[in-house]
Amino acid sequence: MLYHQGNDITSHQVQEGEPFAQEGYALMGAVFEVYNEQGFGVGEEIYQESLELELAHREISYSAKPKIQCFYKIHSLKKRYIPDLIVFKEIVVELKAVTGLNKDHAGQLMNYLRLTKSPIGYLINFGRSGGVEWKRFILSEYL
Numbered sequence: 001m002l003y004h005q006g007n008d009i010t011s012h013q014v015q016e017g018e019p020f021a022q023e024g025y026a027l028m029g030a031v032f033e034v035y036n037e038q039g040f041g042v043g044e045e046i047y048q049e050s051l052e053l054e055l056a057h058r059e060i061s062y063s064a065k066p067k068i069q070c071f072y073k074i075h076s077l078k079k080r081y082i083p084d085l086i087v088f089k090e091i092v093v094e095l096k097a098v099t100g101l102n103k104d105h106a107g108q109l110m111n112y113l114r115l116t117k118s119p120i121g122y123l124i125n126f127g128r129s130g131g132v133e134w135k136r137f138i139l140s141e142y143l
Contacts, residue, residue, distance in 0.1 A: 019143055020120045023088045024136060030054040031124055035132045044097040047126045048084055051095070055087065062087045068115045083112040091120045097127040101135065109137060119143045 018024075034050045048064070055062045067080040085093040094109045101123060109121045119142040125133040 019138060020088065020091060023091060024120065024122065026058065026060055027055075027087050027091065027093065027122060028134065030058055030060060031132055031134070035126055038126070040097075040127055040129050042097070042126075044095055044126070047097055048095055051085070055085075060087060061089065063089075068112065070115065081112060081115055083109075083116075086116070086118070090118055091122060092116055092118045093122045093124060096123070096125040098125060099127055101125050101133055106135065106137070110139075113137065113139050113142070117142050 030051060034047060034054050038047065038050055052062065052064055063086045065082050065084065066086055067082055070077040070079055070081060083092050084095045087093055092109065092112045094105070094112065096105055098105075105123055105125075109123045112118075113121045119139050121137040121139075123135045123137070127133075
């Protein structure tokens with residue numbers, strides 16, 4: 001597993017050859033637009049709905065709050081995991097509106113990546129003053 005992090009788009013330039021680099025760049029452009037419009041301090045649900053509108057405006061494909069089926073051996077469990085977004089059918093996005101990201105937030109995203117067998121995940125925090133906090137995760141076994 002690898003991850004990149006940054007506070008704004010200039011702190012992590014898209015590198016040629018990175019998986020889903022252009023898609024991630026498009027996603028983060030929408031994220032920064034939402035932050036510029038909403039600022040910090042509103043609830044996660046407001047950021048979620050705002051980002052959905054911005055993604056639709058930019059014609060970026062996404063699925064909001066998809067239910068992920070879980071199993072124990074061959075048995076389907078009643079419990080479903082629900083990530084905030086899946087963008088471009090491959091990128092799992094988990095949104096937060098907290099003062100800072102922690103390892104539990106990263107663990108939550110990693111669970112979603114493994115359950116969906118998705119190679120790329122973004123952990124995005126709108127709750128900081130001064131800019132969006134974000135981390136990009138790559139699970140190479142699903143590339």
